[in-house]
Amino acid sequence: MADVQTIARxxxxxxxxxxxxxxxxxxxxxxxxxxxxxxxxxxxSPYFLDPWxxxxxxxxxxxxxxxxxxxxxxxxxxxIDLSVASIIALTSTVMGYAVxxxxxxxxxxxxxxxxxxxxxAFNGLLVxxxxxxxxxxxxxxxxxxxxxxxxxxxxxxxxxxPASFSWFGQGYVWWVFSFEFCLFVLLAVIYGVVLHxxxxxxxxxxxxxxxxxxxxxxxxxxxxxxxxxxxxxxxAAIASICLTARLGSTRPSIALGWELEVVTMVxxxxxxxxxxxxxxxxxxLAALIMGMVTFGFGLLNVxxxxxxxxxxxLLISVIALPILYRRFRGRRxx
Amino acid sequence: MKLLLKNREMLLxxxxxxxxxxxxxxxxxxxxxxxxxxxxxxxxxxxxLALGQMAVILTRCIDLSMAANLALSGMAAAMLxxxxxxxxxxxxxxxxxxxxxxxxxxxxxxxxxxxxxxxxVTLGTLTIYRGLIFLISGGAWINAHQMSDAFKALPRAxxxxxxxxxxxxxxxxxxxxxxxxxxxLGRAFFALGGNPHAAVYTxxxxxxxxFLAYCLSGMLAGLSGYLWVSRYAVAYVDIAAGxxxxxxxxxxxxxxxxxxGIGSVGGAVLGAxxxxxxxxxxxxxxxxxFAQMAISxxxxxxxVAVNARAEKxxxxxxxxxxxxxxx
Numbered sequence: 311m312a313d314v315q316t317i318a319r320x321x322x323x324x325x326x327x328x329x330x331x332x333x334x335x336x337x338x339x340x341x342x343x344x345x346x347x348x349x350x351x352x353x354x355s356p357y358f359l360d361p362w363x364x365x366x367x368x369x370x371x372x373x374x375x376x377x378x379x380x381x382x383x384x385x386x387x388x389x390i391d392l393s394v395a396s397i398i399a400l401t402s403t404v405m406g407y408a409v410x411x412x413x414x415x416x417x418x419x420x421x422x423x424x425x426x427x428x429x430x431a432f433n434g435l436l437v438x439x440x441x442x443x444x445x446x447x448x449x450x451x452x453x454x455x456x457x458x459x460x461x462x463x464x465x466x467x468x469x470x471x472p473a474s475f476s477w478f479g480q481g482y483v484w485w486v487f488s489f490e491f492c493l494f495v496l497l498a499v500i501y502g503v504v505l506h507x508x509x510x511x512x513x514x515x516x517x518x519x520x521x522x523x524x525x526x527x528x529x530x531x532x533x534x535x536x537x538x539x540x541x542x543x544x545x546a547a548i549a550s551i552c553l554t555a556r557l558g559s560t561r562p563s564i565a566l567g568w569e570l571e572v573v574t575m576v577x578x579x580x581x582x583x584x585x586x587x588x589x590x591x592x593x594x595l596a597a598l599i600m601g602m603v604t605f606g607f608g609l610l611n612v613x614x615x616x617x618x619x620x621x622x623x624l625l626i627s628v629i630a631l632p633i634l635y636r637r638f639r640g641r642r643x644x
Numbered sequence: 645m646k647l648l649l650k651n652r653e654m655l656l657x658x659x660x661x662x663x664x665x666x667x668x669x670x671x672x673x674x675x676x677x678x679x680x681x682x683x684x685x686x687x688x689x690x691x692x693l694a695l696g697q698m699a700v701i702l703t704r705c706i707d708l709s710m711a712a713n714l715a716l717s718g719m720a721a722a723m724l725x726x727x728x729x730x731x732x733x734x735x736x737x738x739x740x741x742x743x744x745x746x747x748x749x750x751x752x753x754x755x756x757x758x759x760x761x762x763x764x765v766t767l768g769t770l771t772i773y774r775g776l777i778f779l780i781s782g783g784a785w786i787n788a789h790q791m792s793d794a795f796k797a798l799p800r801a802x803x804x805x806x807x808x809x810x811x812x813x814x815x816x817x818x819x820x821x822x823x824x825x826x827x828x829l830g831r832a833f834f835a836l837g838g839n840p841h842a843a844v845y846t847x848x849x850x851x852x853x854x855f856l857a858y859c860l861s862g863m864l865a866g867l868s869g870y871l872w873v874s875r876y877a878v879a880y881v882d883i884a885a886g887x888x889x890x891x892x893x894x895x896x897x898x899x900x901x902x903x904x905g906i907g908s909v910g911g912a913v914l915g916a917x918x919x920x921x922x923x924x925x926x927x928x929x930x931x932x933x934f935a936q937m938a939i940s941x942x943x944x945x946x947x948v949a950v951n952a953r954a955e956k957x958x959x960x961x962x963x964x965x966x967x968x969x970x971x
Contacts, residue, residue, distance in 0.1 A: 390763075442948050445706075445763070446902045449889055450944035457938025464934045562934075570767055583761045613783070615881065619775030626768040630758050 336580035336632075340595035347599060351606035358609060365486035369556065371575075371601030372490040373549040374568060375594070378575040379501040380545040382593045384538045385576055386505075388518045388585030389437060389444040391539060395568035396455035397429040397546035398553060403459040405551070406468025406560040415474045422551045423544065429455055430543020434536040452569065460562040468560040479556025490552050494597075497545075502590040510534070518585030574625045575600055583629075600624075652899035656914040663921055670929040681806060687920030688813035689868045689875075691913050693887075694894035695820045696861030698912040701895055702833040703857045704840065704904030705762035709751060710865045711887035712773035715879075717744040717869030719777045722786040722795075722879035729792040736795065740870040741863050747773060748862015752855035762854075770888070777881045788877035799875045809871060816864070821909045823860075833857060837904030893940055894919055897947040918943070 332338060351358045358364075377394050384391050404425045405418050413421065429451070436447045481489045505511040513534050516524040525531050554560055579596035581588025600621065607617045668675045693710055700707040721740040724731060747769070754765040788796065799809040824830035832853045836843040840850055873879045898915025900907030919940060926933055 436945065436949075440949055440952065442952050443902050446892075446896055446948045447945065449892060450896075450941050450948060452941070453889055453893070453937050453944060454941025457935070457941050460934040461932065461938050464932065570771060573767060577764060583764050613778065615775050615778040615783075618771045619779070622768040622771035622775065625771075626754065626760065626765060629760050629764055630754070633758050633760070 337589065337592050337595060340578075340580070340592060340599065344595055344599050344602065347602050347606065351602060351609070354606060355609040358606065361486045363605075363609075365488060365491070367601055367605035368488065368491045368494070370604045371597045372488075372494040373553050374572050374575060374600075375494055375597035376497055376549045376552075377542070377545045377568075377572045378579070378593050378597060379497055379590060380538070380542040381572050382576045382579065382581050382588055382590065383501070383505060383514050384444075384542055385573075385581050385583060386518045386585055386588050387514045387535060387538055388521065389535060389538070390448065390573070390583075391433060391444065391542045392448040392569045392573075393429070393433060393452040393455055394542060394546045394572055395565045396452045396459070397426055397543055398550040398565040398568065399459040399562055400429060400455040401425045401547045401550035402554040402560040402564050403462050403468065403562065405554060406471075407462060409468060409471055415472050418472075418475055419478075419551060422554075423547045426543040426545075426547020426550065427540060428543070429546070430540040431536075433543065434539030437539060438532040438536045456562065463560070463562045469558065471555065471558055476555045476558060479552050479554070479558075490556075493548070493552070497548075498590060498594050505590050510537075514538070515586065518582075518587070571600070571621065574621055577625060578628050653908065653910045653914060656898065656911065656918060660914065660918055660921060663918070663925070667921075667925045667929055671925075674925060674928055681810070683920055683924045684917070685807050685810045686924060687916055688809045689871050690890060690894055690920060691813050691916040692816050692864050692868050692871075693891045694898065694912045694916045695816060695909060696864035697891045697895050698898075698900050698907050698909070699820075699824075699833055699857045700762075700854075700861045701892075701900050701902060702837045702904055702907055703854045704837050705755060705854055705857065706766060706892070706902070707748075707751065707858065707861045708763065708766040708888050708892075709747070709769040709773055710861060710891055711884040712770045712777075713744055713747045713862055713865035714869040714872060714887070715881070715883045715885075716747065716773045716777050716780075717741075717866040718873035718883060719781055719786070719869075719879045719881075721870045722791060722873045723781065725792055725795045726786055726790040733792075733794050733798055737798075737867065737870050741866045744866015744869060745859050745863040748858045748860070748865065749855065751862070752858030755858065756851035756855040774881065774885075781879075781881065783881060786873075786879040791874070791877060796874050796877050799871055809875065812871070816867075817909060817913055824909055829853070829856060834905055837901075837906070839905070890919060890940065893944045893947075896944055896951065899947075899951060901951055902948075915947075 326334075381391060381394065401422050405422045408418055408421045433444075433448055433451055436442050436451070437444045478489060483489055483492045505514065513524065513529045516527065516529050517531050517534060521531055550565075553565060557564070575596045576588070576593055577583055578599065579588065579593035581593065603620065603624075604617055607620070664675050673679060693714070697707055697710060717740045720743050721736050724736055724739060751762075751765055751769055754760050754769075755762050799807060799812075801808045803811055824833070832843070832848045835846065836848055836850055836853050843853075844850060872884060876883070894916035895907070895912050896902065896915070897918055898907070898911035898913070900912055900915075922939055922943070923936055926936055926939075
């Protein structure tokens with residue numbers, strides 16, 4: 311809590327130049343970290359620099375990153391959505407059910423997207439309509455959505471997806487560039503433009519910094535937040551389509567624990583967990599870093615759960631280090 | 645009736661009784677005293693954990709790492725027992741509680757000294773603690789035959805007809821009632837959650853109080869770790885995975901406000917019991933156990949909505965009183 315300010319505020323005579331700000335920015339640090347990991351990995355394993363291996367590695371993060379874009383907006387607006395992984399499970403289950411009824415690929419995609427939107431709308435209504443805290447609401451819906459998936463599937467699995475459906479998870483657009491990776495790039499650009507160049511994006515920042523002030527400046531806070539939850543549901547549905555197509559089967563435990571990885575990705579990308587600041591390029595870099603770490607460790611035969619220790623440490627240290635650095639500087643200058 | 649609805653504990657008691665009546669219609673033996681005692685015993689660990697979580701939530705924080713802490717402490721206790729079968733059980737329990745408290749204190753220190761948002765800290769330590777179990781155990785299971793008889797027998801031993809596990813949870817409830825209502829620390833939890841700024845001016849160290857809340861939840865998670873492992877007579881990486889949500893659900897159902905400052909020991913206990921009754925009743929009334937997750941999700945959402953309304957009503961009453969005083 312910043313209840314008691316111990317460090318006097320230092321007001322500079324002039325603002326730092328654009329270049330200086332760029333060098334000191336969070337994104338620059340992320341680029342440096344990404345380069346370092348890239349170098350370490352290419353020395354650690356001779357298989358790292360193979361284009362097809364790198365292409366395979368992108369599957370580690372593309373689906374999570376798609377959700378992370380929408381999650382970044384939600385977190386910037388001061389809310390959180392912990393139900394994303396469960397939306398993936400429910401969407402995948404509903405699509406699997408539709409396959410059993412004989413629906414084909416285009417219908418499956420529409421059904422999947424609609425399910426995700428419905429889940430997002432449900433979250434959005436509870437948070438904006440009833441004014442409930444999003445963290446508990448989405449803990450509840452996290453349990454509800456995955457619970458519905460368990461209720462439909464039990465200990466069974468849905469398989470038998472049409473061959474044309476699997477393209478979303480296994481297809482390549484050109485050379486080593488998979489459909490998922492291209493979609494990831496496209497979505498990154500769209501979200502970057504929406505957040506940084508549109509009125510909607512400014513409204514998201516405004517709400518995250520001061521909800522009351524935003525309301526009195528004419529921002530429709532409720533509506534914006536509702537749209538953000540809708541978007542998160544939609545992104546989870548898109549991720550679910552890609553993941554289901556890639557795996558070719560649905561179990562209720564699909565994407566278990568992804569919500570934590572998505573939030574880690576967003577926070578690692580420099581988005582303030584308390585809302586109000588953060589950028590899409592940061593999230594993209596964080597996705598690349600997490601993907602490369604996972605891939606590099608995988609090449610070195612490090613078990614997945616040990617990687618998760620690293621991700622956890624990364625999450626905490628990435629937030630702690632700037633705080634320690636600021637404190638250290640603050641002490642020195644006084 | 646209005647008075648009943650106003651009081652969260654009474655509302656929950658009524659809800660639990662209504663639930664029991666519904667179950668009894670479908671399957672009368674469920675409400676036999678012996679079976680109800682079994683249900684309580686089965687819910688004991690959840691009750692202990694919910695009480696720790698309540699202390700943390702009261703201070704406007706959250707502890708998502710409790711289940712991972714439980715699993716790590718439980719695994720450590722089981723490995724200690726497997727390596728030194730001669731070690732007295734109380735010593736092992738003490739070690740599990742100490743380890744739990746240590747893990748909790750890490751959360752607390754990060755929140756206190758570095759001002760990192762509690763949800764981020766415990767999200768991180770959740771994955772770290774889970775991963776550490778794999779590191780110390782190498783992914784192997786500790787099975788019943790590797791544990792000493794004394795280690796497994798303690799929670800099952802009966803005293804006056806009830807298992808020790810039930811008694812232990814009753815003792816913890818009693819201790820928590822005293823801590824929450826009769827000690828400066830308990831008052832500090834409530835004061836700090838109600839208004840952190842005001843708490844600072846009354847001389848409460850906000851960070852330190854939060855640190856102590858995390859130590860408390862860690863201790864209880866450590867204790868639950870031993871209880872869990874000895875009761876189910878197995879320890880592996882994924883025990884109690886996802887249980888952190890049940891713990892939070894118990895608190896939310898029990899009327900503990902996620903915004904801090906509101907809650908009671910009785911509420912948290914009843915919230916845990918409500919979940920426990922549902923969990924134990926589903927199989928006997930022929931509802932697929934797979935439905936449990938969806939049901940607890942629905943219950944959480946309803947409980948949050950009820951909480952929010954109750955909190956709003958409180959605000960209005962104060963305003964009306966103030967208006968009346970002015971007018």
